[in-house]
Amino acid sequence: MLRVENVVKIFNRGTVNEKTALEGVTLTLSEGDFVTVIGGNGAGKSTLLNVVAGVYPSDSGHIYIDGRDVTKLVEYQRAKYMGRVFQDPMMGTAADMEIEENLALAMRRGQRRTLRWGVTASEKKIYRDMLATLELGLENRMGVKVGLLSGGQRQALTLLMAILKTPKLLLLDEHAAALDPKTARKVLELTDRFIQERTLTTMMVTHNMRDAIQHGNRLIMMSAGQIVVDVSGEQKMRLTVEDLMVEFERASGGDAIASDRMLLGN
Amino acid sequence: MTQYILSTVSLGLLWAILTIGVFITFRILNIADMSVEGTITLGAALAARMISTGYSPYLSLLAALAVGMAAGFATGILHTKLGIPALLSGILTMISLYSINLRVMGKANISLLRMDTVYRGLETFLKNNLGLHNIGLGGIELEKTLAVGIVGAVVSFGIVFLLYWFFGTEIGSAIRATGNNHNMVRAQGIHTDTTIIIGLTISNGLVGLCGALIAQMQNFATVDMGTGAIVIGLASMIIGEVLFGKRNFLLRFMSMIFGAITYRLVIALVLKLGLHSDLLKLFTALTVIFALSLPKLKEISATLARNFREAFGNRKGGMPHA
Numbered sequence: 001m002l003r004v005e006n007v008v009k010i011f012n013r014g015t016v017n018e019k020t021a022l023e024g025v026t027l028t029l030s031e032g033d034f035v036t037v038i039g040g041n042g043a044g045k046s047t048l049l050n051v052v053a054g055v056y057p058s059d060s061g062h063i064y065i066d067g068r069d070v071t072k073l074v075e076y077q078r079a080k081y082m083g084r085v086f087q088d089p090m091m092g093t094a095a096d097m098e099i100e101e102n103l104a105l106a107m108r109r110g111q112r113r114t115l116r117w118g119v120t121a122s123e124k125k126i127y128r129d130m131l132a133t134l135e136l137g138l139e140n141r142m143g144v145k146v147g148l149l150s151g152g153q154r155q156a157l158t159l160l161m162a163i164l165k166t167p168k169l170l171l172l173d174e175h176a177a178a179l180d181p182k183t184a185r186k187v188l189e190l191t192d193r194f195i196q197e198r199t200l201t202t203m204m205v206t207h208n209m210r211d212a213i214q215h216g217n218r219l220i221m222m223s224a225g226q227i228v229v230d231v232s233g234e235q236k237m238r239l240t241v242e243d244l245m246v247e248f249e250r251a252s253g254g255d256a257i258a259s260d261r262m263l264l265g266n
Numbered sequence: 267m268t269q270y271i272l273s274t275v276s277l278g279l280l281w282a283i284l285t286i287g288v289f290i291t292f293r294i295l296n297i298a299d300m301s302v303e304g305t306i307t308l309g310a311a312l313a314a315r316m317i318s319t320g321y322s323p324y325l326s327l328l329a330a331l332a333v334g335m336a337a338g339f340a341t342g343i344l345h346t347k348l349g350i351p352a353l354l355s356g357i358l359t360m361i362s363l364y365s366i367n368l369r370v371m372g373k374a375n376i377s378l379l380r381m382d383t384v385y386r387g388l389e390t391f392l393k394n395n396l397g398l399h400n401i402g403l404g405g406i407e408l409e410k411t412l413a414v415g416i417v418g419a420v421v422s423f424g425i426v427f428l429l430y431w432f433f434g435t436e437i438g439s440a441i442r443a444t445g446n447n448h449n450m451v452r453a454q455g456i457h458t459d460t461t462i463i464i465g466l467t468i469s470n471g472l473v474g475l476c477g478a479l480i481a482q483m484q485n486f487a488t489v490d491m492g493t494g495a496i497v498i499g500l501a502s503m504i505i506g507e508v509l510f511g512k513r514n515f516l517l518r519f520m521s522m523i524f525g526a527i528t529y530r531l532v533i534a535l536v537l538k539l540g541l542h543s544d545l546l547k548l549f550t551a552l553t554v555i556f557a558l559s560l561p562k563l564k565e566i567s568a569t570l571a572r573n574f575r576e577a578f579g580n581r582k583g584g585m586p587h588a
């Protein structure tokens with residue numbers, strides 16, 4: 001489904017700020033894989049997702065989606081393959097546009113835009129039903145500007161937009177991190193449900209070790225631009241937060257102290 | 267007096283077209299596009315040149331629309347494909363157009379007196395059928411004023427309905443979203459370069475058309491007639507938003523027309539009240555400064571009021587809260 005082959009990403013090449021964010025990452029996801037991604041700040045998690053999404057080009061290596069080489073395609077050209085949710089709830093929606101207009105934009109992800117009407121009456125019905133499944137009452141506020149929603153509501157909407165047109169790949173970058181614990185749990189539940197219903201191939205970055213263990217069928221840990229742990233199946237099910245802490249310490253050379261967010265794992 | 271107000275309203279209806287163009291870039295795309303200062307003159311210059319060399323005034327409108335669009339397209343390319351900041355891209359187009367406009371006109375101004383214009387037919391029709399000069403409403407120019415008003419109203423309201431439709435389509439929605447959030451738009455598979463270029467193209471096309479209509483109304487075009495057009499557009503836009511609300515999208519477009527008319531009425535009023543016409547642009551700029559800084563001014567006055575209360579309010583320490 002997704003194959004990342006020896007991908008290198010260097011920021012600010014040839015300057016004093018040169019930073020190698022990905023040091024030749026190789027990763028293969030099978031259809032239906034739900035991979036959680038953990039690692040310390042600056043480990044390269046977001047960069048990996050962004051390079052897969054085509055936000056920036058890689059310096060070397062190849063990326064294949066469904067067997068197709070997409071390395072040379074830029075972000076908007078790759079959008080037809082993937083749904084994405086970002087850490088910042090503001091980033092996934094257009095604030096001045098109505099809920100239904102945002103959904104309509106997402107419904108046409110990767111399609112050629114025409115002079116047909118932007119939101120048709122028949123699709124509004126679909127949106128109403130889909131919004132109802134979020135259980136946030138948004139189905140009765142479809143004409144409301146998204147800017148008036150709370151961060152959690154916006155994030156749930158962004159998630160719905162990401163899967164509205166079933167993507168080949170779902171990329172979630174700490175999409176629950178900016179939310180209060182209760183809302184975060186709700187968004188994660190929705191995430192699980194959508195992924196199961198549609199057997200979506202997913203990469204989910206999180207700083208929460210417990211979430212990383214509880215969700216998905218596979219877990220990878222990144223450190224300094226490399227994948228240092230990759231467990232799946234039985235092995236992942238047996239994984240504990242303590243195990244991960246040990247790995248984390250080892251990956252960061254033993255001397256680094258895990259961030260509080262990771263230690264708490266609440 | 268009636269005639270004075272009527273001609274002011276007519277003028278407002280023509281400038282409404284520029285206001286709508288400014289609204290598209292400033293509010294929908296979230297870009298301050300300076301090219302309009304050059305495109306309004308470009309439209310006027312081309313129309314004047316065409317009419318004075320015998321082309322149909324109607325054809326000159328289409329041509330003005332087309333060259334305006336080309337200018338907007340150029341600004342869009344500078345900004346998106348060449349990565350030049352939007353403001354600078356607009357300024358570069360504006361400056362380039364100054365030279366181009368001189369070449370288009372061949373001289374610094376062209377008079378259209380006694381030449382055919384898009385208003386002429388309607389004006390003659392009104393003269394022959396209404397017999398207005400018999401009812402003593404005004405002078406010789408009344409039919410012309412009416413003709414300008416009717417043409418202005420048809421064109422500007424026509425544009426509003428057309429744009430209302432357009433911005434409701436898939437492409438239009440994509441352009442609106444671009445002004446909100448480039449990230450989200452790209453994530454939905456839309457090329458933001460394209461949407462920005464389309465928006466700038468439409469906006470400047472309208473401004474070019476506006477220039478052609480104004481030149482034919484005032485019977486001349488000059489190479490510097492665009493100076494300050496952006497500020498006039500912004501002032502009209504803000505007046506429209508403040509006075510006529512911004513509830514739904516159709517009304518937001520409509521309010522651009524009413525804003526442009528109100529702006530002209532305000533200008534006419536302050537001139538009547540004795541403002542020297544040299545000071546007009548300064549007056550307009552101050553209006554825009556005031557309107558754009560309103561949120562900040564409110565903040566400052568709230569802070570001042572609070573400081574005042576805290577400094578002096580405490581002396582009445584024993585007072586009950588009542």
Ligand SMILES: Nc1ncnc2c1ncn2[C@@H]1O[C@H](COP(=O)(O)OP(=O)(O)OP(=O)(O)O)[C@@H](O)[C@H]1O
Nearest residue numbers: 011012019021039040041042043044045046047048
């Ligand atoms: N646009 C950019 N320009 C320059 N350097 C960047 C850019 N994006 C990321 N980096 C650098 O690349 C490295 C990896 O960053 P990345 O954002 O991928 O980390 P992360 O694992 O997502 O961390 P976090 O947990 O803090 O989100 C960091 O050192 C970061 O400073």
Ligand SMILES: [Mg+2]
Nearest residue numbers: 045046047173
């Ligand atoms: Mg990150």
